[in-house]
Amino acid sequence: MIKFPIIRVITKLLIPYILLFAFYVQFHGDYGPGGGFQAGVIFASALILYGLVFGLDAIKRVAPPIVIEKLMAVGVLVYAGTGFATMMLGGNFLDYDVLEHSFNHKYLPGGQHLGIFLVEVGVGITVTSVMTMIFYAFASRSRFV
Template identity: 85%
Template sequence: MTDFPIIRVVTKLLIPYILLFAFYVQFHGDYGPGGGFQAGVIFAAAIILYGLVFGLAAVKKVAPPIVIEKLMAAGVLVYAGTGIATIALGGKFLDYDVLEHHFLTEYHFPSGQHLGIFLVECGVGITVTAVMTMIFYTFAGRRQSP
C-alpha cells in the first residue's frame, strides 16, 4: 500500500476514532446497546485495518502475537475470575448481588450489578479483540501454494 498515500493518511486519521468508539461501546454497554463483544470486534477492526494498510509486519510490531496470546487468556481469566469471586463470596456463579459493598458507597464505588457486568464485559471485550486479531494474523500469514 505504499503506492496509495491517501489511504495511509486517512487510515492514520481514522484509527484513533475507531478505537475511541470501541471504548465508548465497551464502557457504556451496561447502559445501552453494545458491550464486550461489539467493542472487541470494533477494536480488532482497527488493528486489522492497520494491518491491511501497513502490512502484517507493521501490525505485529504494534501488537506482537505473544501479547495477543496472553490477552486471549487474560480475558477469559477476567470473565471466569468474576464468576469464581462471586462463588467465593457465597453466591452462585456470576451472581453479581454478592459483589455489593455498602461500606464503599462514600467513594462512589459501582453497585454489585454494575461492577459484575463491567468486569464480565471487559473480559469478553479483551478476549474477542485478541481472538479476532489472532485470526487475522493466521490468515494473513498464510502463503499461497504454487
C-alpha cells in the same frame, strides 16, 4: 500500499476515532444489550485495518502475537474470575448481588454494575485478541500455537 498515500493518511486519521468509539461502546455497553463483544470487534477492526494498510510486519510490531496470545487468556480469566469471586463471596457463579455487599466503596460502582462491567471487559479483551489472532493466521497463512 506504499503506492496509495491517500489510503495511508486516511487510515492514520480514522484509527484513533475507531478506537475511541470502541472504548465508548465498551464503557457504555453495560447500560444496553452487551457491549463487550461489539467493542472487541470494533477494536480488532482498527488493528486489522492498520495491518491491511501498513502490512503484517507493522501490525506485529504494534501488537505482537505473543501479547495477543496472553490477552486471550487474560480476557477469559477476567470473565471467569468474576464468576469465581462471586462464588467465593457466598453466591452463585456470576451472581452479582453478592458484590453489592462486599465492595461497598464510594468510588467503586456496586453490585450488578461492577459485575457486568468486569464481565464485559473480559469479553472485550477476549474478542479483540481472538479476532486479531485470526487475522494473523489468515494474513501469514501459518498456524500460531
